[in-house]
Amino acid sequence: MLDFVPVVSIRPFMSPHEHSDSDRAASAATWDRAMSEVGFAFITGHGVEGETVRKLRDGFAAFFRREAAHKESYRHGPYGSPLGGFEGLGEQAVALSTDGHGVLNGDGVSQTRAADPVESYVCSRGEPAEWGRSLPAQPNEFQAMAASYHRQMRRVLDGLNQISAAALGLSCTYFDPLFSPSPTCFVVAKHYPPQRQPQGGLRYGAHTDYGGFTVLKPDDSDGSLPGSGGLEVLLKDGATWAPVEDAFVVNIGDLYEDMTNGRWMSTVHRVRAPEPGTEAASQGRLSIAFFSGPHDDAVVETIPSCVDCAAGGGGVRLRQPITAGEHLQRKILATRVGATVGA
Numbered sequence: 595m596l597d598f599v600p601v602v603s604i605r606p607f608m609s610p611h612e613h614s615d616s617d618r619a620a621s622a623a624t625w626d627r628a629m630s631e632v633g634f635a636f637i638t639g640h641g642v643e644g645e646t647v648r649k650l651r652d653g654f655a656a657f658f659r660r661e662a663a664h665k666e667s668y669r670h671g672p673y674g675s676p677l678g679g680f681e682g683l684g685e686q687a688v689a690l691s692t693d694g695h696g697v698l699n700g701d702g703v704s705q706t707r708a709a710d711p712v713e714s715y716v717c718s719r720g721e722p723a724e725w726g727r728s729l730p731a732q733p734n735e736f737q738a739m740a741a742s743y744h745r746q747m748r749r750v751l752d753g754l755n756q757i758s759a760a761a762l763g764l765s766c767t768y769f770d771p772l773f774s775p776s777p778t779c780f781v782v783a784k785h786y787p788p789q790r791q792p793q794g795g796l797r798y799g800a801h802t803d804y805g806g807f808t809v810l811k812p813d814d815s816d817g818s819l820p821g822s823g824g825l826e827v828l829l830k831d832g833a834t835w836a837p838v839e840d841a842f843v844v845n846i847g848d849l850y851e852d853m854t855n856g857r858w859m860s861t862v863h864r865v866r867a868p869e870p871g872t873e874a875a876s877q878g879r880l881s882i883a884f885f886s887g888p889h890d891d892a893v894v895e896t897i898p899s900c901v902d903c904a905a906g907g908g909g910v911r912l913r914q915p916i917t918a919g920e921h922l923q924r925k926i927l928a929t930r931v932g933a934t935v936g937a
């Protein structure tokens with residue numbers, strides 16, 4: 595069993611003309627192992643411009659520094675609505691979304707299910723070209739950069755679907771119908787304010803992601819200072835939490851675990867809070883996630899060749915077919931603080 599988050603180059607799929615079939619086979623084999631044994635990987639060769647990431651981060655940081663009234667003016671309705679928008683502190687408890695995906699053992703189960711100390715901004719779903727028309731515009735602080743970032747992430751998503759198809763022995767267009775006419779994709783920034791009170795514990799509860807691939811840019815400070823906390827991944831032994839440092843990190847969500855009948859893992863992860871009194875505790879933390887998944891009406895069902903795989907359900911289909919939109923709404927609703935869970 596791998597006991598760390600592996601690094602995979604997706605370059606042979608992003609720049610196919612510069613690479614041979616054997617380069618692609620080697621990358622796909624590493625990807626298969628990463629997704630089967632950890633459910634997380636660092637990716638290189640993704641082609642995303644460092645400058646875009648830096649400017650987007652600065653823009654989101656500026657937005658979260660603004661006064662409450664400015665942030666509130668970008669609240670566009672309930673969390674999870676296609677319009678996206680701002681969500682304030684104390685409104686979600688992500689650990690409430692756990693539903694049998696991933697494994698939760700050890701200290702994972704003893705976590706409180708209290709609200710996470712996080713505020714967030716969800717960029718509107720849909721193509722950036724629509725953001726200013728049918729959907730409310732994003733705040734000026736990051737509007738242009740978010741659109742550019744979204745377009746670059748869409749390319750990365752194509753590369754991830756291709757490496758995945760190769761890893762599973764499927765045709766390179768296998769996933770296309772699920773993502774056509776357009777995938778469900780959105781950029782989300784999460785801001786964890788400085789911890790003024792001695793607090794410790796978690797900044798974001800243990801959970802699995804809901805849909806397809808998440809491409810995450812954690813905070814630069816994750817794991818860099820003693821006691822600084824940050825993103826942690828629960829390994830297959832169900833007891834060890836491996837830290838994830840600054841990089842693009844990709845993980846699969848529940849729908850890919852279901853499609854592969856458990857061959858690939860939708861892995862439990864959380865954000866550990868810094869140790870009380872440390873320098874890290876006096877600083878905020880900002881992460882940027884690109885969540886992707888099949889379009890809302892796509893029916894997600896087990897890939898036929900995965901039904902019999904020994905690493906998964908071993909001949910039994912573990913999940914019933916479900917539309918991607920219904921699954922996503924069910925998970926999002928479960929996280930609402932004060933809402934009736936399972937209603």
Ligand SMILES: O=C(O)CCC(=O)C(=O)O
Pocket residue numbers: 784798803810811812813825863864865881883
């Ligand atoms: O803030 C982070 O680094 C991770 C957040 C996360 O896991 C999520 O948004 O699903």
Ligand SMILES: [Fe+2]
Pocket residue numbers: 801802803863
């Ligand atoms: Fe997550």
